[in-house]
Amino acid sequence: MNESRILTEGDILLETLPTVQPVSYKTYGQNSGYEGFVKAITSNAAHVLENIKISGLRGRGGAGFATWKKWDMVAHRQNGQKYLCCNAAEDEPGTYKDRYLLRTNPHQIIEGALIAAYAIGADEIYFYLNGRFETEIQFMELALQEAKEHGYWGQDNAPFRTVFHLCKSPGTYVAGEETALLEVIEGKAAQPRQKPPYYPAMHGLYGKPTVVNNAETLANVPHIMQKGGLWFRTTGTPTSPGTMIFTLTGDIKHPGLYELPLGIPLNELIEDYGGGIKHGKRLKAVLPGGPSNTIIPEYQTGVLLDFDSLKMIGSGLGTGAVIVLSEDACMIQAAIEYARFFARESCGQCPPCVLGTAHLVEILERIESGRGSEKEIKQVEQVCGMIKGRGYCYLLTGASIVVESILKHFRDEFDTHVHEAGCPFVPLSTF
């Protein structure tokens, strides 16, 4: 894990964290910890929901879905068993933000989860942590114990009778998908459910209404409750309020975690915070939202990092994993890396996913090694078109759009590989 994070002005979620030791209950309390929860339970659930609606908070787990809408769907279901799940499975390449939040301030996430559970009327909360995060799991166990000792959960009386469970994800990419998460908690294999009909809000954990929220999403909630929904809107853009923790990696001088207002220009993140490209090289392309969103060529890097600006140019913010590629990068190799990742991470449940990702790898490897022709380039296009939107989850679409966008923006590199019968960069086999 890269721990070279640089505190920036305007930090909210990471503000009080000068070290990588977790903040204790005492320190958290001295910094207004659990005040948001106390405010929530001394008002009412409808008021909490309204505050989250006013804040405009959107999910930080990938899709940017409005948090209040998700909560509202479950809050309005008949009383009875409901669940809240905190998703900290985080296994996407180039994303370390949830891990950092868990490692440094688990109480912030616990408090956010307690407020969310209160708002939707759930009294069971599952923390779903990447099973490989051994240190973070220990920190979370300790923080949960501290919160219990101070009476915030596990008591006899409402609203303090909430029960927490800690569940380890198998540490695969697909295990973070929200319905695969439900399957794992139920003791089954990490395989997504078909949506529709199995939306968590309607048919979630053990068939009951369930909200699944990302850890960073929940970490924002105590601050919103404490300072108000309107306060939250003073940062970010009108449709993407607040900050986001960007994980900046790749060919960058200062990789690390940067919490910045949503709407910051991508090139500002790269130049002013990341220090520009390593070894004085030129920027070639950026994946602004991890491997499941389209690539952005250099000329589009003035785009603002918010949900809607990226959508407008056909890309996405995802989890804020910004991966930078320099002029030295071979774009066919980049496409291979991502295609291999998706092929490896396919859960095996949907044939188009297993076969489609493997086929993409095979064709791309042929092109990279100089054994490709115009036919192979056409095939890349065709396979991407065929697999898009297939399968139970977004994995296959993610694979198709990233490769397709590399082909669209860097077609000349595909042509060069074919015409020169090989890779003009450092060939993959020598890596």
Ligand SMILES: Cc1cc2nc3c(=O)[nH]c(=O)nc-3n(C[C@H](O)[C@H](O)[C@H](O)COP(=O)(O)O)c2cc1C
């Ligand atoms: C293949 C795949 C992997 C995912 N992995 C994660 C993950 O590790 N953590 C996460 O919060 N969301 C992940 N998601 C998104 C979740 O399905 C879900 O949308 C998210 O947890 C909702 O939280 P939010 O509304 O707070 O963003 C993944 C989605 C897909 C398709």
